[in-house]
Amino acid sequence: MGTKSLAHQGWITGILMILPYTIFFVLFSLFPILYGLRISFYDWSLLGDKVFVGFQNYTNLIADEEFRSNLMHTIVFTIISVPLVSGIGLLLAILVHGIRRGQSFFRISVFMPYVLSVSVISSIWVIFLQPYTGLFNQILRAVGLIHEEIFWLSQPTLAWAAIIMSTIWWTVGFVFILFLAGLQDIPASFYEAGQIEGANRWQTFWYITLPSLSRITILVIVLQTIASFKIFGQSKLITGGGPAGATKTVVFSIYENGFQTFQMGYASAIAFVLMLVILVISLVQTFILRRLES
Numbered sequence: 001m002g003t004k005s006l007a008h009q010g011w012i013t014g015i016l017m018i019l020p021y022t023i024f025f026v027l028f029s030l031f032p033i034l035y036g037l038r039i040s041f042y043d044w045s046l047l048g049d050k051v052f053v054g055f056q057n058y059t060n061l062i063a064d065e066e067f068r069s070n071l072m073h074t075i076v077f078t079i080i081s082v083p084l085v086s087g088i089g090l091l092l093a094i095l096v097h098g099i100r101r102g103q104s105f106f107r108i109s110v111f112m113p114y115v116l117s118v119s120v121i122s123s124i125w126v127i128f129l130q131p132y133t134g135l136f137n138q139i140l141r142a143v144g145l146i147h148e149e150i151f152w153l154s155q156p157t158l159a160w161a162a163i164i165m166s167t168i169w170w171t172v173g174f175v176f177i178l179f180l181a182g183l184q185d186i187p188a189s190f191y192e193a194g195q196i197e198g199a200n201r202w203q204t205f206w207y208i209t210l211p212s213l214s215r216i217t218i219l220v221i222v223l224q225t226i227a228s229f230k231i232f233g234q235s236k237l238i239t240g241g242g243p244a245g246a247t248k249t250v251v252f253s254i255y256e257n258g259f260q261t262f263q264m265g266y267a268s269a270i271a272f273v274l275m276l277v278i279l280v281i282s283l284v285q286t287f288i289l290r291r292l293e294s
Helices: 002-039 056-063 067-098 103-115 118-128 137-140 154-185 190-194 201-212 214-229 233-239 250-259 262-293
Strands: 042-043 049-054
Touching: 002 262, 042 262, 049 118, 049 154, 056 262, 067 103, 067 154, 067 214, 103 137, 103 154, 118 154, 118 201, 118 233, 154 214, 154 233, 190 201, 214 262, 233 250, 250 262
Parallel strands: none
Antiparallel strands: 042 049
16 A cells, blocks of 8 residues: 555544544534624524624624623622632642642532533522521631621622633633643652752742743633633622612623513624623733743
8 A cells, every 4th residue: 555545544543533523613613603703794683683783783783881891890800800719729728738638528518610501600609608607607607707787789899700710610620620630740850950959939930840840831821811701600690780870790691682672683793892801811811921031
């Protein structure tokens, strides 16, 4: 059998291996994206006729004060939550990595909330945050930090604090696992060289551990940014977007326009604006972090 025949069979084998994924990607990802883009150029109520309006839905977004407010809520949430989740995940990974006995228990304990659904997480935190009977207030009262009830879900700042706390508790396990895997891949010889040079713990972390985790750090920050911009479940299930719309996000706008008022064209336009914002921010983050890495 000739070389060309073997190469031809290799191409056929490769195509057959990727064909199932390609079919599913086109049917369930690419086609819905392109169809959603088409819908965004129409004034289309789900129960009415489609009217082509061009970029009118996109220009309406500029004048939509509620959309701008929801976008700002999403940006502020992302700015606060991404560093917290990343930092706490790294800290937990370093602490657990240094444990010699019972490490498996701590790994499972930290990661376990991540396998729960957003509805379960939200229900748990709604119960935790209830005034008078909620566990969170009872703990704060027991240690003397508060003397009056805190109504977590009745004030905008406290409501966002509740959403951020629940998000950290839910998602930090994923970040923790990534950083823990990265720590286990750092060669022991790096730390031995640092000890020979007389490096203390802070110098070891700053000059050995952190640079060795640079690629994972880039991955974590980009993934967490994308996830934070897509926040919806916690806002919908914990606060219902309240109080007075203070915890509504961009995806909340998509939900309201698409599934409550049935303005499918406008909801699709919001979705594509969100996609572009996430894409641009992710590319900028990746570029900056890779420059810092080099």
